Amino acid sequence: MNPRELTRARPGPARxxxxxxxxLEALPGQTVAAALWAAGVTAWRSTRDAGRxxxxxxxxxxxxxxxxxxxxxxxxxxxxxxxxxxxxxRTQEGTGRDDD
Amino acid sequence: xxxxxxxxVVGAGPAGLAAALxxxxxxxxxxxxxxxxxxxxxxxxxxxxxxxxxxxxxLHHQWRTWERLRDGLDRHRTAGRITQLTDHxxxxxxxxxxxxxFAVHALLGPAQEDGVTxxxxxxxxxxxxxxxxxxxxxWTLPGVVTAGGAQAMLKGxxxxxxxxxxxxxxxxxxxxxxAGLAAAxxxxxxxxxSAGPGALLHRAPALAAQPGKLxxxxxxxxxxxxxxxxxxxxxxxxxxHGTDRLEAVTVAALDRDGRPRPGSARRIPCDTLAVxxxxxxxxxxxxxxxxxxxxxxxxxxxxxxxxxxxxxxxGEATGVGGAALALAEGHIAGRSAAxxxxxxxxxxxxxxxxxxxxxxxxxxxxLDAVYAPPAGWADRVPDETxxxxxxxxxxxxxxxxxxxxxxxxxxxxxxxxxxxxxxxQGRMCAPAVAGLAGCPLTAGRRPFARPVxxxxxxxxxxxx
Numbered sequence: 001m002n003p004r005e006l007t008r009a010r011p012g013p014a015r016x017x018x019x020x021x022x023x024l025e026a027l028p029g030q031t032v033a034a035a036l037w038a039a040g041v042t043a044w045r046s047t048r049d050a051g052r053x054x055x056x057x058x059x060x061x062x063x064x065x066x067x068x069x070x071x072x073x074x075x076x077x078x079x080x081x082x083x084x085x086x087x088x089x090r091t092q093e094g095t096g097r098d099d100d
Numbered sequence: 101x102x103x104x105x106x107x108x109v110v111g112a113g114p115a116g117l118a119a120a121l122x123x124x125x126x127x128x129x130x131x132x133x134x135x136x137x138x139x140x141x142x143x144x145x146x147x148x149x150x151x152x153x154x155x156x157x158x159l160h161h162q163w164r165t166w167e168r169l170r171d172g173l174d175r176h177r178t179a180g181r182i183t184q185l186t187d188h189x190x191x192x193x194x195x196x197x198x199x200x201x202f203a204v205h206a207l208l209g210p211a212q213e214d215g216v217t218x219x220x221x222x223x224x225x226x227x228x229x230x231x232x233x234x235x236x237x238x239w240t241l242p243g244v245v246t247a248g249g250a251q252a253m254l255k256g257x258x259x260x261x262x263x264x265x266x267x268x269x270x271x272x273x274x275x276x277x278x279a280g281l282a283a284a285x286x287x288x289x290x291x292x293x294s295a296g297p298g299a300l301l302h303r304a305p306a307l308a309a310q311p312g313k314l315x316x317x318x319x320x321x322x323x324x325x326x327x328x329x330x331x332x333x334x335x336x337x338x339x340x341h342g343t344d345r346l347e348a349v350t351v352a353a354l355d356r357d358g359r360p361r362p363g364s365a366r367r368i369p370c371d372t373l374a375v376x377x378x379x380x381x382x383x384x385x386x387x388x389x390x391x392x393x394x395x396x397x398x399x400x401x402x403x404x405x406x407x408x409x410x411x412x413x414x415g416e417a418t419g420v421g422g423a424a425l426a427l428a429e430g431h432i433a434g435r436s437a438a439x440x441x442x443x444x445x446x447x448x449x450x451x452x453x454x455x456x457x458x459x460x461x462x463x464x465x466x467l468d469a470v471y472a473p474p475a476g477w478a479d480r481v482p483d484e485t486x487x488x489x490x491x492x493x494x495x496x497x498x499x500x501x502x503x504x505x506x507x508x509x510x511x512x513x514x515x516x517x518x519x520x521x522x523x524x525q526g527r528m529c530a531p532a533v534a535g536l537a538g539c540p541l542t543a544g545r546r547p548f549a550r551p552v553x554x555x556x557x558x559x560x561x562x563x564x
């Protein structure tokens with residue numbers, strides 16, 4: 001059993017995105033976080049101070065732990081932002097800006 | 101035709117929907133503003149439409165109620181009585197003290213770079229709640245998520261956080277989360293609840309007054325049994341292990357005083373820990389408007405009115421009590437707003453919802469007592485454990501601010517340590533910091549409910 005079978009989901013065709021340059025298949029309607037989870041990825045940020053890995057924590061846009069860089073724009077909440085075809089998703093290091 | 105009074109309802113979960121329907125049915129023009137792309141809130145969070153789920157109810161409870169709300173919303177939208185604004189992240193509600201009119205300021209999602217303002221004669225805050233998680237070693241590892249977060253990702257994105265899950269903490273949310281994850285194919289290695297069955301028995305009269313709620317709990321318990329989920333009552337997760345991601349948790353039994361029993365620790369391999377210790381109301385918008393709080397919740401009267409004229413509140417924002425209570429409060433608030441906007445008084449005698457509200461509030465109070473975090477939890481957080489996830493402030497640093505520098509409240513700890521100063525503005529760490537500092541958990545007094553781009557602020561008219 002998986003969640004899609006359970007809910008008898010018939011998603012549209014998957015789209016390709018990249019995570020740190022590696023191609024991934026993502027389903028339409030999924031958030032960036034959901035697409036990464038589906039691909040087995042659970043961390044996509046390293047903290048500013050200790051450089052520790054982080055991913056989803058609250059899942060509803062409150063905690064800002066899941067910040068990620070999408071198409072060059074840092075500090076996107078992966079749990080809120082829907083994935084779009086061709087998205088260039090990258091692990092966010094620190095503040096995600098060059099002056100870090 | 102006289103113009104219909106305008107009510108802005110913030111939040112499209114059970115409370116906001118019930119309020120919007122009640123007000124729209126009584127001659128009010130409603131604007132329903134919500135951050136998500138579909139109505140439902142957290143409780144009735146729907147899978148993204150493009151996922152084509154033909155049986156979303158498999159992940160839900162009380163689906164009939166949702167259908168009634170959804171159909172009512174559709175009817176009122178078609179009739180032009182409700183305008184639904186999705187993907188609107190409200191960051192501030194302002195009241196013009198001269199005219200009493202309201203401006204609801206929102207950012208347009210998902211980019212949240214552009215602002216929009218909704219005007220209204222009254223506002224109804226149904227902003228819901230978020231999860232409280234108390235820190236323990238390893239709680240910042242990827243693979244450790246909130247129980248509600250695991251459920252939200254499952255309901256909305258139809259994804260699982262991992263294959264082998266431990267659900268832990270305390271509170272009535274843990275049962276449906278564990279049952280949902282198991283039904284969706286995760287192996288739930290254990291449900292670890294710090295409250296014991298004895299605590300439930302002590303509150304038996306208040307709980308027995310809600311046989312429907314008890315049956316709901318029993319239903320989840322039966323489903324867990326069916327999926328072979330082991331329930332460890334009066335146990336707690338003392339640590340999560342792993343280097344770059346979660347590999348296992350250590351759980352221990354709790355003694356009568358809420359302390360881990362020596363020698364009871366055991367390790368459970370898992371790739372996911374879904375953890376929560378209850379819920380906290382979202383009160384930022386109410387606070388900025390000047391509404392008085394009671395503890396951490398917005399204070400309301402019998403009609404769900406706050407103490408600021410023209411501002412109503414309902415649902416978890418006024419005290420966490422679950423979806424059924426939120427529906428009753430929302431209905432009462434919507435009826436009250438409709439009457440008051442017409443210059444009349446609502447007729448409370450005819451409100452079945454008021455009796456339901458009384459019963460469910462008593463039930464919620466009893467549950468709160470049962471599902472309190474184990475006594476002395478703060479003393480057991482090791483000094484090196486990160487407490488503020490954003491600013492990476494440890495328990496030892498917070499204790500240093502309290503013991504050596506004399507900090508006695510959240511604000512002083514924040515100024516001395518940066519705990520609570522980061523992206524989440526203390527929403528995640530405030531309960532832990534309050535526990536470590538031995539001070540009450542007070543509301544955050546955040547002028548904005550979410551980060552706002554400077555360009556959006558600069559574009560506001562000067563009068564605001």
